[in-house]
Amino acid sequence: MSDRVTTTPAAQKPRHTLTRAVIRFAGDSGDGMQVTGEQFTTEAAWAGNDISTLPNFPAEIRAPAGTLFGVSSFQLQFGSQRVYTPGDQLDALVVMNPAAFKVHLADLKPGGILIVNPSAFDKRNLDKAGYAANPLDDPTLGEKYRLHQVDMEGLTKKALEDMPLNAKEKDRCKNFFALGLVSWVYTRPLDPTLDAIKKRFAKRPEFVEANIRALKAGHAFGETAEMFAEHYGVEAAEMPPGTYRSMTGNRALAWGLLAAAERTKIPVVFGAYPITPASDILHELALHKRFRVRTFQAEDEIAAATAAIGASFGGCIGVTASSGPGIALKGEAIGLAVTAELPLVIFDIQRGGPSTGLPTKTEQADLMQALYGRNSESPVVVIAPSTPGDCFYMAYEAVRLAIKYMVPVMVLSDGYLANGSEPWLIPDLKTLPDIPVSFRTEKEGFFPYLRDAATLARPWVRPGTPGLEHRIGGIEKQDVTGNISYEPDNHDHMVRTRAEKVRRVAQEIPPTTINGLPEGDVLVVGWGGTYGAITAAVEEAQAEGKSVAAVHLRYLNPLPPDLGHILRQYRRVLVPEINSGQLVRILRAEYLVDAVGFNRVRGLPLASQEIYEAINQLLEVKR
Amino acid sequence: MGVPGATPKYTKKDFESDQDVRWCPGCGDYAILSAVQKMMPDLGIPREDIVFISGIGCSSRFPYYMNTYGFHTIHGRAPAVATGLKLARPELKIFVVTGDGDGLSIGGNHLLHVLRRNVDLTILLFNNRIYGLTKGQYSPTSELGKVTKSTPIGSADRPLSPCAFALAAGATFVARTVDRNIAHMEETLKRAAAHKGAAFVEILQNCNVYNDMAWGVLYDRESKALHELRLQHGQPLVFGPVDDRRGLVLEGVKPKVVKVKDVPESSLWVHDETDGGTALVLAQLVSPEYPIPIGVLASRPGDTTYEEILIQQEQKAVSDRGPGDIAKLLMSGDTWKIG
Numbered sequence: 029m030s031d032r033v034t035t036t037p038a039a040q041k042p043r044h045t046l047t048r049a050v051i052r053f054a055g056d057s058g059d060g061m062q063v064t065g066e067q068f069t070t071e072a073a074w075a076g077n078d079i080s081t082l083p084n085f086p087a088e089i090r091a092p093a094g095t096l097f098g099v100s101s102f103q104l105q106f107g108s109q110r111v112y113t114p115g116d117q118l119d120a121l122v123v124m125n126p127a128a129f130k131v132h133l134a135d136l137k138p139g140g141i142l143i144v145n146p147s148a149f150d151k152r153n154l155d156k157a158g159y160a161a162n163p164l165d166d167p168t169l170g171e172k173y174r175l176h177q178v179d180m181e182g183l184t185k186k187a188l189e190d191m192p193l194n195a196k197e198k199d200r201c202k203n204f205f206a207l208g209l210v211s212w213v214y215t216r217p218l219d220p221t222l223d224a225i226k227k228r229f230a231k232r233p234e235f236v237e238a239n240i241r242a243l244k245a246g247h248a249f250g251e252t253a254e255m256f257a258e259h260y261g262v263e264a265a266e267m268p269p270g271t272y273r274s275m276t277g278n279r280a281l282a283w284g285l286l287a288a289a290e291r292t293k294i295p296v297v298f299g300a301y302p303i304t305p306a307s308d309i310l311h312e313l314a315l316h317k318r319f320r321v322r323t324f325q326a327e328d329e330i331a332a333a334t335a336a337i338g339a340s341f342g343g344c345i346g347v348t349a350s351s352g353p354g355i356a357l358k359g360e361a362i363g364l365a366v367t368a369e370l371p372l373v374i375f376d377i378q379r380g381g382p383s384t385g386l387p388t389k390t391e392q393a394d395l396m397q398a399l400y401g402r403n404s405e406s407p408v409v410v411i412a413p414s415t416p417g418d419c420f421y422m423a424y425e426a427v428r429l430a431i432k433y434m435v436p437v438m439v440l441s442d443g444y445l446a447n448g449s450e451p452w453l454i455p456d457l458k459t460l461p462d463i464p465v466s467f468r469t470e471k472e473g474f475f476p477y478l479r480d481a482a483t484l485a486r487p488w489v490r491p492g493t494p495g496l497e498h499r500i501g502g503i504e505k506q507d508v509t510g511n512i513s514y515e516p517d518n519h520d521h522m523v524r525t526r527a528e529k530v531r532r533v534a535q536e537i538p539p540t541t542i543n544g545l546p547e548g549d550v551l552v553v554g555w556g557g558t559y560g561a562i563t564a565a566v567e568e569a570q571a572e573g574k575s576v577a578a579v580h581l582r583y584l585n586p587l588p589p590d591l592g593h594i595l596r597q598y599r600r601v602l603v604p605e606i607n608s609g610q611l612v613r614i615l616r617a618e619y620l621v622d623a624v625g626f627n628r629v630r631g632l633p634l635a636s637q638e639i640y641e642a643i644n645q646l647l648e649v650k651r
Numbered sequence: 652m653g654v655p656g657a658t659p660k661y662t663k664k665d666f667e668s669d670q671d672v673r674w675c676p677g678c679g680d681y682a683i684l685s686a687v688q689k690m691m692p693d694l695g696i697p698r699e700d701i702v703f704i705s706g707i708g709c710s711s712r713f714p715y716y717m718n719t720y721g722f723h724t725i726h727g728r729a730p731a732v733a734t735g736l737k738l739a740r741p742e743l744k745i746f747v748v749t750g751d752g753d754g755l756s757i758g759g760n761h762l763l764h765v766l767r768r769n770v771d772l773t774i775l776l777f778n779n780r781i782y783g784l785t786k787g788q789y790s791p792t793s794e795l796g797k798v799t800k801s802t803p804i805g806s807a808d809r810p811l812s813p814c815a816f817a818l819a820a821g822a823t824f825v826a827r828t829v830d831r832n833i834a835h836m837e838e839t840l841k842r843a844a845a846h847k848g849a850a851f852v853e854i855l856q857n858c859n860v861y862n863d864m865a866w867g868v869l870y871d872r873e874s875k876a877l878h879e880l881r882l883q884h885g886q887p888l889v890f891g892p893v894d895d896r897r898g899l900v901l902e903g904v905k906p907k908v909v910k911v912k913d914v915p916e917s918s919l920w921v922h923d924e925t926d927g928g929t930a931l932v933l934a935q936l937v938s939p940e941y942p943i944p945i946g947v948l949a950s951r952p953g954d955t956t957y958e959e960i961l962i963q964q965e966q967k968a969v970s971d972r973g974p975g976d977i978a979k980l981l982m983s984g985d986t987w988k989i990g
C-alpha cells in the first residue's frame with residue numbers, strides 16, 4: 029500500500045503516503061466507538077479524502093458491558109482515489125476490550141496495525157469474552173500483526189489527573205485518546221474534532237477541556253512514544269470540484285423530501301412509526317419545522333401509511349417510512365393508494381429478517397415484498413438509491429414520479445445506506461428536474477378517473493375546490509366516472525390500466541450507464557447499497573484486462589427499457605445481492621437470460637473481494 | 652375555500668349524491684343519512700370544504716351518498732386517514748363514519764389515538780352490535796352469550812361501551828343518540844359538528860337483517876319511557892313514565908336507581924357535561940339494571956387540538972429563525988471545498 033516515503037527532518041518520524049486505508053474502531057457499546065468513527069471520518073473528509081463508512085452496532089440499547097454481543101464498531105475506508113466501499117480487510121484495528129478483540133481480529137490483514145487497550149484485558153473482561161488466557165500474551169500475535177499495546181485507560185486518566193471529574197467521567201474520555209492516537213498515525217487534522225468537542229459539550233466546559241486533553245494526549249503519545257516508528261498520509265482524492273459535506277442515507281432521504289416540497293411548494297406530510305433503521309428519517313424531518321414538512325408519529329405502521337394517504341388526498345405529498353416488518357403492515361394501505369390512484373412515497377429501509385430478524389443489520393431481501401407484497405394486482409413504482417448521497421436524489425425522484433403518475437412509489441434503501449456516509453457533492457438545486465403540479469379546478473368535463481393521455485394519471489383535486497366534490501375509495505370503480513363497479517370487463521380494464529400507468533414510468537428512466545465496454549464476457553447487475561462493492565470488484569477485474577462490465581439499477585419497477593438489450597451483449601450475467609436471489613429471478617423471468625446470482629445474507633454489506641472472486645469463477649466457465 | 656359569509660343557502664337535497672343507496676331496506680342507516688343530510692345546511696360550511704371519511708362495513712358506505720368530498724378507505728383506518736387529511740388541510744371540516752366492528756375492533760387502536768390527540772374531527776360510530784357486511788358475526792359490542800354464525804352456542808367475550816372507551820381515551824366530546832329519534836339525532840349531530848376537537852357520537856342503529864331490535868327497548872314508546880335516560884346539562888337524571896318517575900343518585904361513585912318520590916329532589920344526580928368522571932359512570936350503565944343514557948355525556952370545549960399545537964410549533968420555528976431554505980440547509984454544518 030505505501031508507495032512513497034516522505035523525507036522528514038531527523039526529529040520527525042518518517043511519513044509514508046498511502047492511496048487508501050481501512051480502519052475499524054471496536055469496543056464496548058459504552059466506549060463511544062460510533063462517535064470516534066464519525067469524528068475520524070470528518071477528519072478524513074477535511075483532508076479531502078473520498079470515504080465510505082460502515083457503522084455496526086448491537087440492537088440492544090445498553091448491552092451488558094464486556095460481552096461479545098455488546099461490541100460496537102465503526103469502520104471506514106478513506107483514500108486518495110475513489111473509495112467505493114468501507115473496505116473488506118482492515119489495515120488498522122483499534123480494540124478497546126477483549127470482546128472487541130475476539131469479534132474483530134479475524135478481519136485484520138496480516139501485518140496490519142493492531143492497537144489494543146491492555147488494561148481492559150482483566151480477568152473479568154476476559155471471562156466475559158470467553159478467554160481462558162489473555163490473548164495478548166500470545167507471542168505470535170506480535171509476529172502476525174504490528175501490535176501496539178497502549179494503556180489508553182491509564183494514559184487518559186493521567187492526562188486528566190487534575191480535572192474535577194470522577195473516575196467514570198475520566199474513563200469515558202478514552203475514546204478521544206484513541207482518536208488522537210489514530211489521527212496521528214494517519215496524519216489527520218484535529219481541527220474538526222476540536223470544534224466538534226466544543227459543540228458537543230457546549231454546556232459542560234469541563235468535559236470540553238477533558239476530551240480535548242485526552243485527544244491531544246493521544247496525538248502526542250503517537251508522536252513521542254517509541255512504539256510507533258512511522259506514520260501515514262493519505263493525499264486528497266481527485267474528486268469533482270465543489271462544496272462537499274458528509275451525508276448519510278437517512279438524512280439524504282429526509283433532505284430530498286424537503287427539496288421536493290420546496291420545489292413543488294406543496295408540504296410533505298410524513299407519517300412514521302419508530303423502527304430501526306428508519307427512525308432517523310422521522311427524527312431528521314421533525315427538526316425542520318421551518319420547512320414545508322409536517323411530521324406525524326403515528327400509533328402504528330398502518331396509521332402512518334394511511335395518514336400519509338389522507339394527506340395525499342388533501343393535496344399534500346404523503347410520505348411514510350419504515351423497515352421491512354413495517355412495510356408488511358402497510359401493505360393493505362399501499363393497495364388503497366394504488367386503487368385510489370393517489371401519490372404516495374414509501375421508504376423501506378431494509379434490514380435483516382424475517383420477522384424481527386437483525387434490526388440493526390443490512391439486507392436487500394425486501395425487493396419481492398416491494399414488488400408483490402400486497403393482495404391482488406397492485407403494482408407500484410420501485411426505485412433504489414445506490415449510495416448514501418444518492419438517497420437525496422431518489423427521494424426527490426420518488427415525489428416527482430408519484431405526483432406525475434398518481435401512483436405509490438417505493439424507495440428501497442437499506443441499513444447500510446441509511447447509516448453509512450460518504451462525502452457528498454452538494455448539488456445546485458436548480459439542476460434538479462422540475463416537478464410540475466396542477467390541481468384540477470375546472471368543473472367542466474370533470475370526472476375523478478379521467479386520464480391524462482401520456483401518463484394515464486387521473487386528476488389530483490384538492491378538497492375545498494368548489495364544484496368538484498367527489499368520492500373515491502377502495503372498491504373497484506368504473507374508469508373515468510369513478511362510480512362503484514363490479515362489472516367484469518371493467519375490472520380487467522382497471523387492472524391493466526393501473527399496471528400500464530406504472531409501466532409508462534419507463535419513459536422517465538435515463539439510458540442505463542454501463543461501467544465498462546458495451547459487450548463482453550460478464551455483466552454484473554446490481555441494485556441498491558451493493559453499488560460500491562460491485563464497482564470496486566468490477567474495476568479491479570477490468571484493471572487486470574478482464575472482459576467485465578457492470579450496470580447498477582436505480583429503477584426496479586419498471587425496469588429500464590434498454591436493459592434487455594444490454595443483458596444480451598454479454599456471455600454471462602452475474603447478480604450479486606444480499607438476499608437469496610430476488611433480482612436475478614426477475615431478470616430471468618423478464619428477459620429469459622441465464623443470469624446467475626451471488627448471494628450472501630449475513631447482515632453485512634457484500635465484500636468486493638467475494639464479488640471479484642465470483643466474477644473470476646464465472647469467467648472460468650468454458651464458453 | 653369559500654369566502655366567509657358567502658356560504659350558499661343549502662337544502663338537504665344539496666347534500667344528496669347521485670349514487671344509488673345500497674343498504675338493505677329497513678336499515679337504520681337510512682335514517683342516519685337523512686338526519687346528517689338534513690343538518691348539514693345548518694353548519695354554514697361551504698359544501699366543498701366538507702369531507703366524509705370511512706373505513707369498511709355497512710356504515711362505511713356513507714361517504715358515497717353524501718354530495719361532499721369523500722373517501723371510503725380500508726377497514727378500521729378511517730381515523731388515521733382523517734388525521735392525515737387534517738394535518739394536510741386543517742381548514743377542512745372532516746367527518747369520520749365508522750361502526751362497532753370497524754371502529755372498535757380492527758380500528759380500535761386508531762380510534763383510541765385520534766381521540767387521545769384531540770384531532771378536530773366529528774366521529775360517528777354506528778353501533779348495531781353485529782357485523783352486517785360480513786353477514787352476521789358478533790361484534791365487540793354484542794352482548795355476552797350472543798348466538799351468531801361464528802358463535803353458535805354463544806359468544807364468550809364481554810361487550811365494550813363505545814362511549815366509555817371514548818371517554819377513557821380522553822375524548823373532549825362524547826354523545827349517544829338513536830337512529831329512530833330523528834330530532835334527537837339532528838340536535839346531537841349538530842352539537843358534535845360544532846365542537847372543536849375530537850367529537851365522538853355513538854349512534855344506536857338497527858340492523859334489521861342480522862340483529863333486529865338490538866336497541867328495541869328504545870324504539871317502543873312504552874319501553875322507551877322505562878329505559879331511555881335523556882341527558883340534559885344541569886338537570887337531574889330522571890326517567891320513567893310520568894306516574895312512576897325514577898331517578899339516579901350517586902352513592903360514592905356507584906349509581907343507584909331510586910323512585911323520585913322516595914327521595915328529596917336535592918339528592919338526585921344532576922348531569923354535568925363538563926365532568927368526565929361522572930360521564931364515564933353514565934357511559935357504563937347497562938340495561939336492564941340501569942336506563943340507557945341518551946344525549947351529550949361529556950363536553951369539554953376549548954382544549955387545544957392536535958393540529959393547532961403542531962401549527963403553533965411551526966409558526967414559532969419560522970418566527971424565531973425565518974422560513975426554511977433548503978440551499979442553506981445543504982450548506983449548513985461541516986462542509987469543505989474541493990478544487
